[in-house]
Amino acid sequence: MWNKSFGVWVCVALAISSVLFALLATNGYYASLLVWILTNAVLASALRFVLQIGELNIATAAFFGIGAYTTATTAVLLGWPFWLTLLLAPLMAAVLSALFGWVTLRTKGPYFLLVSFAVTEVIRLIYTQTNVIGGNSGLVGMFPPMAIDAYYPALAIALLAATLFALYGFERSDLGRLFKAIENNDAIPRSVGLNVVFLKVLCVVIASAAVGLAGGIHAYANTVIAPSDFAYFVAVLALAYVKIGGEGHPFGPILGAAVLTLVGQWVAGISAWENIFYGAVIVITLRVFPGGLVGLAERARGLVTRSAR
Numbered sequence: 001m002w003n004k005s006f007g008v009w010v011c012v013a014l015a016i017s018s019v020l021f022a023l024l025a026t027n028g029y030y031a032s033l034l035v036w037i038l039t040n041a042v043l044a045s046a047l048r049f050v051l052q053i054g055e056l057n058i059a060t061a062a063f064f065g066i067g068a069y070t071t072a073t074t075a076v077l078l079g080w081p082f083w084l085t086l087l088l089a090p091l092m093a094a095v096l097s098a099l100f101g102w103v104t105l106r107t108k109g110p111y112f113l114l115v116s117f118a119v120t121e122v123i124r125l126i127y128t129q130t131n132v133i134g135g136n137s138g139l140v141g142m143f144p145p146m147a148i149d150a151y152y153p154a155l156a157i158a159l160l161a162a163t164l165f166a167l168y169g170f171e172r173s174d175l176g177r178l179f180k181a182i183e184n185n186d187a188i189p190r191s192v193g194l195n196v197v198f199l200k201v202l203c204v205v206i207a208s209a210a211v212g213l214a215g216g217i218h219a220y221a222n223t224v225i226a227p228s229d230f231a232y233f234v235a236v237l238a239l240a241y242v243k244i245g246g247e248g249h250p251f252g253p254i255l256g257a258a259v260l261t262l263v264g265q266w267v268a269g270i271s272a273w274e275n276i277f278y279g280a281v282i283v284i285t286l287r288v289f290p291g292g293l294v295g296l297a298e299r300a301r302g303l304v305t306r307s308a309r
Contacts, residue, residue: 031153035221037261038160042214043234044241044253045167046207051247052176053203054183055108058235059100059116062123063093063208065230067215069127072139072225077132082145086216093212094205101201120232127227138226142219156217163210168250170206179203240278244285246292255293 043060050057067089074085104115128136144152170176178199181189186196219225237260238253245256260281289296 028153032221033261033265035153035156035160035217037258038157038164039214039218039221040238040241040257040261041254042160042163042167042210043238044245044257045164045250046210046214047235047238048242048247048250048253049167049171049207049210050203051242052171052179052183053200054186055105055112055200056239057116057204057207058113058232059097059119060207060211060238061230061232061234062116062120063097064211064215064218064234065123065127065225065227066096067093067212068219068225068230069133069139069215070212071216071219072142073133075219076139076141082148082220086213086220089216089219090209090212093215094209097205097208098201101204102197105197105200105204117232120230120235124227124231127230134226136227138224138229139219140224142223142225144220152220156221159217160214163213164254167206167210171250175202237278240282242292243282244292246294246296248291249294252292252294259293 070092071085071089074080241256246252
């Protein structure tokens with residue numbers, strides 16, 4: 001089995017190395033690519049976080065967009081300070097996700113999946129029909145303050161890494177064990193007096209706050225956002241990252257996001273086949289190594305250990 005303490009230290013080392021690279025990189029492309037990889041990793045980890053309660057939350061894409069539009073709107077239209085606009089992103093995502101969860105989490109399985117898909121598309125359509133936030137064209141002009149502009153990739157990487165560690169910490173806490181108990185059989189937690197609906201809502205709120213912050217960071221990293229950036233396909237990609245990396249371990253979505261984001265740089269050149277490519281990757285992964293890349297590494301480690309005896 002994966003050594004948990006070793007895995008944590010590997011993640012810490014990678015995060016520190018990424019920040020140092022972003023600070024020292026002379027080519028902005030690679031620093032920006034690291035930010036994009038970690039943004040995708042947060043999306044995938046948040047999606048996996050809600051899978052703990054047995055629900056596939058397509059609305060992950062919606063709350064990513066809410067975070068981005070909250071930051072962009074307050075920065076561009078209201079001229080609010082950088083740190084305040086960034087702080088409001090996870091707060092707004094958390095508040096709206098609490099309302100969303102309280103209304104929808106009385107449904108389960110495919111019903112919740114369909115509702116989360118519908119909510120994502122409705123919110124995207126609201127963006128397209130609201131001229132004050134740019135409509136279909138979106139918003140442009142989200143720039144970090146000049147004092148930190150050159151160091152923004154390093155700041156973004158540090159915040160995204162901290163978000164990943166926070167999700168990991170929640171999962172390993174007593175609260176995370178309650179979430180897992182709900183997935184296995186929610187009748188048992190209910191039988192001992194736990195409010196299962198409240199716990200489910202709390203799980204969605206934590207995950208949504210994480211992707212809301214990622215959305216705010218994304219807005220400043222790209223300097224331009226549009227409704228098409230936050231369609232349901234964002235959640236489909238996040239699911240692909242989870243399945244490729246391995247759903248069974250917190251490091252899986254991070255590994256899957258890194259691999260598929262890098263491969264995606266090549267796939268972008270054949271964009272007409274992009275959706276088919278990701279669909280095929282999910283199917284092949286589930287068929288050949290359902291444990292994902294982390295599961296494959298554990299199997300390889302087991303084989304090496306047995307052969308060494």
